[in-house]
Amino acid sequence: MTDSRTYHHGDLRRALLAAALEAIDEVGPAALSLRDLARRAGVSHAAPAHHFGDKAGLLTALAAQGFDLLAQALTAADGDPLEAGVAYVDFAVTRRAYFEVMFRPEFYRADDAELIAARARAGAVLRAGVAALPTGSAPVDPGRDALAAWSIAHGFATLWLAGVLPDRVGDNPRDAARTVLRRLAT
Incomplete structure (x- = not known):
């Protein structure tokens, strides 16, 4: 059985932004990490960097x-x-x-x-x-x-x-x- 929160298809950018909102609600923007964000979205640790470049790029979006x-x-x-x-x-x-x-x-x-x-x-x-x-x-x-x-x-x-x-x-x-x-x- 797979985790229903794991990303499988569709709009990865939207999934990453949603995971970022969840993380910020829990730990705040300063403590947000792309690695944790990838884990929350169920994607490789490189996926957030691929879409946003870095944490500043993600937070800009x-x-x-x-x-x-x-x-x-x-x-x-x-x-x-x-x-x-x-x-x-x-x-x-x-x-x-x-x-x-x-x-x-x-x-x-x-x-x-x-x-x-x-x-x-x-x-x-x-x-x-x-x-x-x-x-x-x-x-x-x-x-x-x-x-x-x-x-x-x-x-x-x-x-x-x-x-x-x-x-x-x-x-x-x-x-x-x-x-x-x-x-x-x-």
Whole structure:
């Protein structure tokens, strides 16, 4: 009988990325090894290097995929800046392995064209959502406003993942984020 997790055919790249996400959830991106990744995917130890070159190549592909998934999550908020912030936090919590790689450029090749394009797509969706925020009497500065909104959502997500928020925020990250991020929309 064979292990059902052993790779046999199909999309090896996808199988390796899935195994990497599993490993990162368990040991974090710094401790990820291509040899362990090959073992998890049930392939030769040379297979990950054949597809990605090295660990940085693998993590670059993972970060690019993560930014594309983040762009999709933000797009699903349908232009509502509050819901985009909640979607951002939800992405960080439910896709933690991606999140842990995406914002750690020391792990990947930040000059990779695919990664740059994916990060730009996610940034464009974020900036579009911020354009809907009320400005009151403050002058509109889309770049500054997007940075402020991103900083708040990212900071909240990071604090949630670290487990350092006060107990009174509750145990549902979406609800807690919505309460905090609502301050942006007022």
